Amino acid sequence: MHELTLAESVIEIVENAARQAGVTRITRVKLSVGALAHVESDALLYCCEVVSRNGAADGARFELERPPGRAKCNACGQEFMLDHLALGCPHCSAHEVTVLDGEQMKVVEIGVV
Amino acid sequence: MCMTCGCGPDAVSIDGKSLQHEHEHSHGHSRHSHAHTHAHDHAHDYAHEHDHAHPHPHDHLHSHEHGPLDAAHAPGTSAERIVQIEQDLLAKNNGYAQANRALFARQGIFALNLVSSPGSGKTTLLIETIKRWQQNGAVAVVEGDQQTSNDADRIRATGAPVVQINTGKGCHLDAHMVGHALEHLQAGHALKHDSLLLIENVGNLVCPAAFDLGEAHKVVILSATEGEDKPLKYPDMFRAADVMLLSKTDLLPYLDFEVDAAIRYAHQVNPAIRVIKLSTKNGEGFDEWMDWLQTGSRQARTSQA
Numbered sequence: 001m002h003e004l005t006l007a008e009s010v011i012e013i014v015e016n017a018a019r020q021a022g023v024t025r026i027t028r029v030k031l032s033v034g035a036l037a038h039v040e041s042d043a044l045l046y047c048c049e050v051v052s053r054n055g056a057a058d059g060a061r062f063e064l065e066r067p068p069g070r071a072k073c074n075a076c077g078q079e080f081m082l083d084h085l086a087l088g089c090p091h092c093s094a095h096e097v098t099v100l101d102g103e104q105m106k107v108v109e110i111g112v113v
Numbered sequence: 114m115c116m117t118c119g120c121g122p123d124a125v126s127i128d129g130k131s132l133q134h135e136h137e138h139s140h141g142h143s144r145h146s147h148a149h150t151h152a153h154d155h156a157h158d159y160a161h162e163h164d165h166a167h168p169h170p171h172d173h174l175h176s177h178e179h180g181p182l183d184a185a186h187a188p189g190t191s192a193e194r195i196v197q198i199e200q201d202l203l204a205k206n207n208g209y210a211q212a213n214r215a216l217f218a219r220q221g222i223f224a225l226n227l228v229s230s231p232g233s234g235k236t237t238l239l240i241e242t243i244k245r246w247q248q249n250g251a252v253a254v255v256e257g258d259q260q261t262s263n264d265a266d267r268i269r270a271t272g273a274p275v276v277q278i279n280t281g282k283g284c285h286l287d288a289h290m291v292g293h294a295l296e297h298l299q300a301g302h303a304l305k306h307d308s309l310l311l312i313e314n315v316g317n318l319v320c321p322a323a324f325d326l327g328e329a330h331k332v333v334i335l336s337a338t339e340g341e342d343k344p345l346k347y348p349d350m351f352r353a354a355d356v357m358l359l360s361k362t363d364l365l366p367y368l369d370f371e372v373d374a375a376i377r378y379a380h381q382v383n384p385a386i387r388v389i390k391l392s393t394k395n396g397e398g399f400d401e402w403m404d405w406l407q408t409g410s411r412q413a414r415t416s417q418a
Contacts, residue, residue: 002285002320009202021196028193038322038349085348086382096384105202111193 003040007047011057013107018056021112026057028111034102036069036085069102124281127293206324209288213327223413224310226326228350229334231316234360236264239311241393243271245403251308255294257286257315274303285320288327307414318347329409330355337361337368341375348382356387363392
């Protein structure tokens with residue numbers, strides 16, 4: 001359940017941001033967690049709601065976008081979408097691939113009042 | 114609440130003392146305490162503000178706000194404003210990890226983060242490794258478990274200095290906890306220059322993959338009593354590791370474990386992973402493992418910052 005740790009990070013980041021913006025209430029939190037990041041969406045959202053209680057983000061709407069994984073084959077050079085790290089290149093079956101996108105975990109923006 | 118470990122200070126403990134308790138005793142060690150007294154204090158507002166002997170990186174939020182014009186496009190109430198943040202969830206842990214890594218670099222320490230399922234034989238493997246390493250070098254251990262100091266007690270019997278981190282409910286070590294453990298070792302003059310540092314993570318093939326502790330390498334242990342398809346089931350960990358120790362090979366004659374398949378699966382998720390087959394019972398593979406450790410340690414010493 002490292003989603004709880006990640007949720008703690010989310011809440012710390014957004015509460016700091018709200019404080020710096022001079023506001024006390026966060027209405028919306030937009031997160032971006034790549035499809036290849038090992039995070040359970042539902043668990044992360046649930047943990048965010050739990051951890052946000054009694055703080056500036058209490059009651060905020062947590063939105064999670066999961067950008068797809070994208071990789072480039074080290075053998076044939078083609079780029080492709082990657083759903084799972086154990087899958088290789090769909091064109092030449094090589095497993096030596098470089099992940100280009102889909103591993104990020106970040107807070108994108110918040111809505112505040 | 115420790116924001117990087119996700120556990121309250123009452124839940125995480127080092128050598129049986131809660132982090133909170135330790136912090137109360139660490140005020141005298143103010144080597145870097147100035148960092149907490151200057152203008153950046155605003156970013157460090159969680160519960161356990163205190164002096165540390167290890168540096169705490171501060172996250173500086175590089176956010177900017179959109180003005181009233183942007184607010185007109187915001188969903189929800191007309192008063193809602195959007196604040197762009199774009200901040201990595203692991204940034205704080207990674208900052209602590211960099212501080213640990215810098216310490217290792219200054220002192221020529223070769224640090225490894227050992228990860229596996231519970232029951233893979235990590236501690237026994239550590240003990241055998243320590244016994245061999247002690248013949249020609251210094252070694253220290255950081256033990257991570259949710260509860261008990263049983264593993265640290267076993268390590269201590271070898272004579273190697275060891276610090277036990279109990280994560281309470283936490284499922285992984287993070288760089289902040291390890292930083293505190295390093296303080297403990299240093300306070301006891303137990304973290305020698307040019308030494309090998311073995312960090313035994315909480316037995317868990319999922320969560321520790323994401324958390325950099327400042328180590329030179331993650332080493333994943335897959336024992337022959339587990340399924341050979343674990344690399345496919347837990348690809349993140351096998352991808353994060355640079356070495357896979359395929360352990361308990363002495364039991365292979367009694368098991369259906371397919372060694373070649375296990376190695377093939379590991380290479381499937383991580384083509385660059387180095388595989389060493391070994392057994393603590395009959396010593397198979399230990400020459401190769403110790404050679405690998407010696408090479409890494411030599412590199413850490415020669416590239417000392």
